[in-house]
Amino acid sequence: MNKKKFLGSIIILSIFLIFLFVGYRLQNEKANSKNDNISIYKEENMENNYNEANNEIQNTKDSDGKKEIKAQIYGEIKNPGVYSLKSGDRIKDLIDLAGGFTENSEPYSINGAKKVVDGDNIEIKSKQDKLKGININKSESNSSLNNSGDSGSNNENEKLDINSASEEDIVNKKIPGIAKGLSKKIVEYREKNNGRINSQKDLEKAIGPKRAEKIMEYIEIN
Incomplete structure (x- = not known):
């Protein structure tokens, strides 16, 4: 048990x-x-x-x-106005946003590869704008042929359009104090600033205040 x-x-x-x-x-x-x-x-x-x-x-x-910037475009463009872009965008991007050039535009008057800066005001020129400086020179040439005695006086009195004149036009005008070197500076400054000199201040930036003041009576800014 x-x-x-x-x-x-x-x-x-x-x-x-x-x-x-x-x-x-x-x-x-x-x-x-x-x-x-x-x-x-x-x-x-x-x-x-x-x-x-x-x-x-x-x-x-x-x-x-991709900071947002704004720029205005006008002139020979299909839809002129103010547009929003991204920093680093080119003028060509702005042109595309505005619908492209008109048939009367002069596309080569603008550098499409240039970067757009906030607040830019860009003009697209017409074919007539490009020919304007040529027509002035033709008019002066015809005047000299028909009135050889007064040609010197007419050429001196005719003001030069600084926005359409070429480097050669500026030199040929024989503006006091403006030689080939300074005429080149004027054209280069104009090309870097959307093809325009808008005021005497712009001209001062190109060739200096004193020279700009001296030549104002010989030129016009259209």
């Missing part, structure tokens, strides 16, 4: 130990699984934060590199 009780106790103790061991293993596996999930969550969270920060930096770069 005592032997049976002893064996029964051994069996009960063994079953208890088995349950205790299994319970411990299950608890340990749950803890490991939880830790793995936390680790995965942290890694995913860190990756998301990195991606968000990277996107923010990229967006900032894109925003800085």
Whole structure:
């Protein structure tokens, strides 16, 4: 009888130990699984934060590199007006936005590769504008042929259109103080500024205040 009780106790103790061991293993596996999930969550969270920060930096770069500017275009253009562009855009981009040149335009009067600056006011010239300086020279030549005695006086009294005259025209006009070197500076300044000299101040920037003041009586700014 005592032997049976002893064996029964051994069996009960063994079953208890088995349950205790299994319970411990299950608890340990749950803890490991939880830790793995936390680790995965942290890694995913860190990756998301990195991606968000990277996107923010990229967006900032894109925003800085594409600042909005405004410029006006008029003259021989299909849809003159004020247009919004991005910094770094060229005059050609502005021309395209405005619908392109008219049939009466002189496309080569403008440098399409030049960058647009905020606040630019760009004129597209007509074919007549280009021929204007040539017509003035022809008129002077005809006058000299028909009135040889008065040709010198007529040429001196005729003012030179500084916006249509070529470098050679300026030299031939024989304006006091303006030699070939200065006439070249005038033309170069004009080409860098949308093909125009708009005022005496522009002329001063090209050749200096004193020279500009001296030649104003010999030229006209149209």
